[in-house]
Amino acid sequence: MRNSWQEKLRLFGLRSIPLVVTLVLMFLFIMPINSIEWGYLRPNVGLICVYYWTLKRGYIFSYFSAFIIGLLLDVYSSSPLGMNTFLMMLTVVVTTWLAHYFQNSSFGGGWFIFTLTALGIILLKWLMLMIYFGRLISLNEALLNYLSTALFYPLIASINVWAQKFLPQERISE
């Protein structure tokens, strides 16, 4: 029974939950809202989800999922292809290391660590974009993006907490 195709399909479905939830949230947040203010306040939903799933269920959230999310972020922006992909991969690497110490941290603790991780990632993105375009980009944009991402964390993470309930408590076998 355990090796039957239904079981394999079930496991595949469970493993896909983090990626599917992230993609749905990302698409919701790039809907045209017809508001110039929203354009500036749009949080980096991909970063929040990649961080959350890597911290809480790192074994189920693959590097390849982060790669796909980064690729989508690149396509739905005018950043060079590969930049968000690289940053999402880096987020997974950093968060995997952080998870050794903070995996069982409270929601607030996770949020605090995220504010530090996000600051590093968004500042790195700002630097990389300046190097790529060879011109100065206002730091305000990076800070605004950082603030909105940090402030939206509780909302996005709560949706991920809800989605996490569909996953079994024990580790899903390979």
Add this chain to the structure above:
Amino acid sequence: MVRRSVLLIKTGELKVLLRRIFVALLLLCSFLFILLSKVDNPAVEEIGKTVMRLTGPIMQIVEYPARIAHRAYTYLYDISRIYIDNRELRAENRQMLILQNKVRSLEVENQLLGRLLNYIPPADANFISAKIIAESSDNFTHILFVYIGNEAVKKGQIVLGEESVIGRVDKVSGQYAKVILVTDINSKIPVVVERTRARGILSGDNKEMPSLIFTRSTADIQEGDVIVTSGVGGMFPSGLPIGFVSQIHGSDIKVETMADISRIEYVRIVDYGLSATEYDTTEGAENAQ
């Protein structure tokens, strides 16, 4: 039993090693993408187009309920302004009727002068209307995704919102197109100040108002001056309105776009039949000087 344990440990180590190699490969791959994007490699362009083609239909589905909610809000907002709008429109209409008469006489005069000079007018432009289905995923970039259906749209074509330029087509993939707005950091358009014909480059910097750069220090530019395309480089025809000078602080000149980009639901993609559709705007910026 011991041999089995050793084997299991070795298999575990191998898995970790393979995982690390996989991560390193993905990181390398991302970095390679960045480098290839810098040199406009067609393979990277194709990857972007494929992702657009695959995710476009999902965006269309997601966009639909948001559009309905926005229309309901706009409807209520418009009703609340109906009296003021009506008064303003009546005043505007009186002005327009005066202008209409002037335009008619100028048109006749233009035709007569054109005949005298044996002038061949440019061909009429074709355009299509396209619905906006998604916006930029972050505030570092200013782009739009539009649904073009089966219409023939090419990279480089001009995108108008209402009656003024708001950007250009960057990528076309299947039934979708990516539009780089004039406010985006990638956007550089050769322009002239309509009143004084002073040349410059309208450069996006991811802010609400793009900057007018590469203008001569002696150029006569004042707040309120209308900025139109210069036609240099062959990508944009000359004379298309973009915006007007909004702020001047020394050499820092800010231009406010005529179209309210945040309120646009549909855009017009115009084909002027220009040959230089693959024109590099950065080159154009240099050539314009």
